[in-house]
Amino acid sequence: MLKVAKFPQITEITPTAAIDRARHGWRAKCLQRLIRLDLPVPRTVALDCESVRAIAAGQMPDVDAIAAMFEGELVSVRPSPGEPEWGGPNTVLSVGMNARMHELLAREHGQAFADALYLGFVQSYAIHVARLDPDLFTAEPSPTALAAALAAYEAEMDEEFPQSPARQLSEVLRSMARAWEGTSARLLRQAKGAPADAPLGLVVQRMALAVGPGVAGTGTIQMVDSASGAPQITGRFVAVDPDDPRETRPYYLVRDPRGPSLEDVAPDLFAQLQDHCRICRARLREEMQIEFAIERGELRVIDAVRVTRSPRAAVRIAVSLARDGIISRDEAIMRIPPQSLSELLHRQVDPRAPREVVARGIGASPGAAAGRIVFTAADAQAAAARDEACILVRRETSPEDIRGMHAAVAVLTERGGMTSHAAVIARGLGLPCIVGASELEIDLRDRRIVTRTGRVLREGDTVTVDGTSGEVLGGQAQMLEPALDEWFRTLLDWADSVRDIGVRANADTPADARTARMFDAEGIGLCRTEHMFFDQDRLTVMREMIFADTAADRKVALDRLLPMQREDFIALFDIMAGLPVCIRLLDPPLHEFLPQDRDGMRELAESLDRPLSEVMRRVEALSEFNPMLGLRGVRLGLIYPEIYEMQARAIFEATVETARRGAAVVPEIMIPLVSARREVELVRTRVDSVAAEVRNASGVDFDYRLGVMVETPRAALRAGDIAQHASFLSFGTNDLTQMTYGLSRDDAGRFMAEYVQQGIFPEDPFHILDKDGVGELLTIGAARGRQARPDLTLSVCGEHGGNPQSIEICRRMGFDYVSCSPFRVPIARLAAAQFAL
Numbered sequence: 001m002l003k004v005a006k007f008p009q010i011t012e013i014t015p016t017a018a019i020d021r022a023r024h025g026w027r028a029k030c031l032q033r034l035i036r037l038d039l040p041v042p043r044t045v046a047l048d049c050e051s052v053r054a055i056a057a058g059q060m061p062d063v064d065a066i067a068a069m070f071e072g073e074l075v076s077v078r079p080s081p082g083e084p085e086w087g088g089p090n091t092v093l094s095v096g097m098n099a100r101m102h103e104l105l106a107r108e109h110g111q112a113f114a115d116a117l118y119l120g121f122v123q124s125y126a127i128h129v130a131r132l133d134p135d136l137f138t139a140e141p142s143p144t145a146l147a148a149a150l151a152a153y154e155a156e157m158d159e160e161f162p163q164s165p166a167r168q169l170s171e172v173l174r175s176m177a178r179a180w181e182g183t184s185a186r187l188l189r190q191a192k193g194a195p196a197d198a199p200l201g202l203v204v205q206r207m208a209l210a211v212g213p214g215v216a217g218t219g220t221i222q223m224v225d226s227a228s229g230a231p232q233i234t235g236r237f238v239a240v241d242p243d244d245p246r247e248t249r250p251y252y253l254v255r256d257p258r259g260p261s262l263e264d265v266a267p268d269l270f271a272q273l274q275d276h277c278r279i280c281r282a283r284l285r286e287e288m289q290i291e292f293a294i295e296r297g298e299l300r301v302i303d304a305v306r307v308t309r310s311p312r313a314a315v316r317i318a319v320s321l322a323r324d325g326i327i328s329r330d331e332a333i334m335r336i337p338p339q340s341l342s343e344l345l346h347r348q349v350d351p352r353a354p355r356e357v358v359a360r361g362i363g364a365s366p367g368a369a370a371g372r373i374v375f376t377a378a379d380a381q382a383a384a385a386r387d388e389a390c391i392l393v394r395r396e397t398s399p400e401d402i403r404g405m406h407a408a409v410a411v412l413t414e415r416g417g418m419t420s421h422a423a424v425i426a427r428g429l430g431l432p433c434i435v436g437a438s439e440l441e442i443d444l445r446d447r448r449i450v451t452r453t454g455r456v457l458r459e460g461d462t463v464t465v466d467g468t469s470g471e472v473l474g475g476q477a478q479m480l481e482p483a484l485d486e487w488f489r490t491l492l493d494w495a496d497s498v499r500d501i502g503v504r505a506n507a508d509t510p511a512d513a514r515t516a517r518m519f520d521a522e523g524i525g526l527c528r529t530e531h532m533f534f535d536q537d538r539l540t541v542m543r544e545m546i547f548a549d550t551a552a553d554r555k556v557a558l559d560r561l562l563p564m565q566r567e568d569f570i571a572l573f574d575i576m577a578g579l580p581v582c583i584r585l586l587d588p589p590l591h592e593f594l595p596q597d598r599d600g601m602r603e604l605a606e607s608l609d610r611p612l613s614e615v616m617r618r619v620e621a622l623s624e625f626n627p628m629l630g631l632r633g634v635r636l637g638l639i640y641p642e643i644y645e646m647q648a649r650a651i652f653e654a655t656v657e658t659a660r661r662g663a664a665v666v667p668e669i670m671i672p673l674v675s676a677r678r679e680v681e682l683v684r685t686r687v688d689s690v691a692a693e694v695r696n697a698s699g700v701d702f703d704y705r706l707g708v709m710v711e712t713p714r715a716a717l718r719a720g721d722i723a724q725h726a727s728f729l730s731f732g733t734n735d736l737t738q739m740t741y742g743l744s745r746d747d748a749g750r751f752m753a754e755y756v757q758q759g760i761f762p763e764d765p766f767h768i769l770d771k772d773g774v775g776e777l778l779t780i781g782a783a784r785g786r787q788a789r790p791d792l793t794l795s796v797c798g799e800h801g802g803n804p805q806s807i808e809i810c811r812r813m814g815f816d817y818v819s820c821s822p823f824r825v826p827i828a829r830l831a832a833a834q835f836a837l
């Protein structure tokens with residue numbers, strides 16, 4: 001083993017050399033592993049990170065000794081950072097090329113080959129090492145190009161092209177070491193997750209020359225497809241013409257009727273390559289891509305990297321490695337970043353396809369969809385009726401837009417943040433959504449959008465909403481389909497067997513509930529009942545109820561809503577087949593059910609048979625200065641008790657009906673926006689008496705659980721009191737975050753990006769649970785609640801429930817489950833498993 005005296009950190013890579021990833025970088029370590037596996041790796045020397053730092057600072061190791069090791073040969077110099085993704089300076093090939101080598105190679109392999117190799121080196125050295133103007137060094141190989149390049153170098157540098165291999169090597173090392181320290185390289189690697197001061201190692205390797213006799217060339221091979229992870233030999237082989245080594249030709253790897261293949265011309269080498277891949281898989285416990293050269297009929301393995309892979313392929317690769325006993329199931333679970341699963345659940349813009357970004361916003365619900373622009377919910381419904389895909393574009397959405405959102409393939413809003421109405425609903429529906437696209441100016445009168453660059457998009461124009469990246473793309477982008485395949489299911493089954501916190505789904509409709517089941521949610525953690533009142537027939541009755549002058553009139557309207565609600569709950573209970581279903585009583589302020597514009601009010605006046613002026617007066621009277629803090633949630637249920645009584649009755653009658661059909665259900669009823677114990681006490685008394693009435697009337701006995709949503713700081717602080725009347729507490733972290741910060745969840749999007757950018761908030765607290773503030777309220781609420789009632793069930797049902805960091809916090813606090821949008825259930829299941837391991 002060579003140790004260069006003055007620079008003991010320069011080490012020849014042998015099976016026993018002390019090569020360490022932290023000191024020498026991933027490539028050096030990987031090459032050592034290949035060498036240990038007896039793969040034919042050409043002689044290689046590793047320079048550790050300390051040496052590379054010293055080189056960048058102006059010291060130079062004893063390159064003569066390195067050059068002497070490779071006497072009479074050419075070498076390549078490659079970067080070896082801590083992680084392959086961190087990139088690094090370009091590889092420099094053919095170091096050691098000089099007039100003498102040129103002559104030797106010309107004699108052995110022909111003038112043209114030697115010229116081409118020398119020219120390539122002069123060009124890359126001039127551009128990357130001497131930093132000369134690339135325009136002077138771009139000539140294609142020709143009989144005169146080499147001489148011209150050498151002359152240009154001499155003219156620019158006032159010296160002959162360096163002939164000493166040691167000098168060439170030291171210049172190459174210096175230039176690579178310095179490039180790594182440069183600002184642009186630093187920013188680039190930081191963007192890929194590297195620390196700013198990430199170190200770099202370098203490896204110097206004898207270059208395998210792709211020359212004959214016999215088959216010669218270079219290529220890469222891997223045994224799986226990078227997009228799907230399915231077994232498939234892929235890669236490339238560029239063969240060198242034995243008669244004229246300047247001439248190259250692409251070959252297929254595997255036999256193919258369309259042209260020559262490596263399998264045909266060199267079956268033994270092809271078989272060896274596959275063996276090497278299999279050995280790497282088994283021993284390095286990873287699918288590797290091997291870079292190889294065929295030199296004088298022999299195979300050389302130059303390098304190997306982890307096969308690049310889509311999230312979908314990553315799942316399949318991890319599961320098949322575990323199935324083959326190469327890694328454990330736990331390791332397979334740990335290898336998949338939970339967030340990456342969202343790409344498998346939705347259609348995606350094909351990352352390989354060109355994309356024309358017309359605007360950016362907050363990617364609030366992942367997936368991509370293309371369609372024609374519409375500006376109103378009614379137009380969205382009309383488009384859907386014509387079977388036309390449409391994108392609903394709104395300043396912001398309100399509950400009135402729900403039907404339009406159902407009809408659209410994606411939603412785009414100018415305002416809003418991660419928990420604004422559009423974002424929450426779209427995630428629930430699995431609909432791609434961008435909110436807070438403040439670069440867009442929506443001109444509703446002229447039905448057009450003006451982008452920051454002045455581009456005008458009109459109603460009917462096609463755009464693609466990429467809710468994963470937050471980009472609005474012009475036209476119809478190319479898409480990739482979702483993949484809920486066997487591999488995905490297997491991985492999640494394994495995850496379920498190790499996790500120790502439950503995962504439920506927020507689901508309001510039968511469609512949501514079916515999605516929740518498809519993703520194996522363990523129940524519904526939040527059914528927002530207000531969404532059940534927006535279908536046209538119900539909305540009218542709901543409005544009649546709101547306009548009722550007396551409790552008796554209100555009851556008439558509610559009696560018409562009762563059977564509809566009962567059917568809603570029967571449908572949910574049926575789909576959930578005995579799994580728990582937690583139903584939240586009506587929460588939003590009533591004005592959300594009323595029309596906002598004059599046309600809508602006129603229509604309402606007609607259907608209620610009342611004068612328009614009266615309708616306008618009532619709408620005005622119901623409007624509040626601060627509706628999120630007004631007559632909503634439990635307050636509504638106490639001021640208009642008939643509403644909650646109707647809902648409770650519908651829930652219990654659905655329970656009875658489901659029991660008659662043979663399925664046992666223990667419904668969970670949840671009271672929103674509580675801030676005082678007495679509120680719970682009062683609702684409890686009424687709900688209990690409705691239960692007693694339904695039991696008496698039906699002759700069927702049933703149980704139910706009553707719980708409280710902790711959404712106000714006071715409810716968290718008084719959780720001990722409240723828990724005396726509640727069998728569960730579910731933290732509604734959307735409102736709790738809003739109220740803890742005093743920050744409107746619907747308006748925060750306007751400045752949140754700026755706030756995060758300036759480091760005022762580390763993250764958007766509506767997206768990542770604020771563990772210091774809101775988290776402390778959770779801790780207090782959970783502890784006080786459990787102290788008062790040790791069997792209290794604790795959960796989170798705000799949007800944070802699907803976020804891995806929030807799941808970790810909930811798990812540490814001993815919560816029973818998290819509940820999130822159905823499409824985030826798989827992410828939550830995997831993240832929860834990783835925290836348990």
Ligand code: PEP
Pocket residue numbers: 424526528587711731732733734735736797798799
């Ligand atoms: C919450 O506030 O966290 C919650 C789940 O309720 P909503 O989002 O419907 O206000």
Ligand code: MG
Pocket residue numbers: 711732734735
């Ligand atoms: Mg809420």
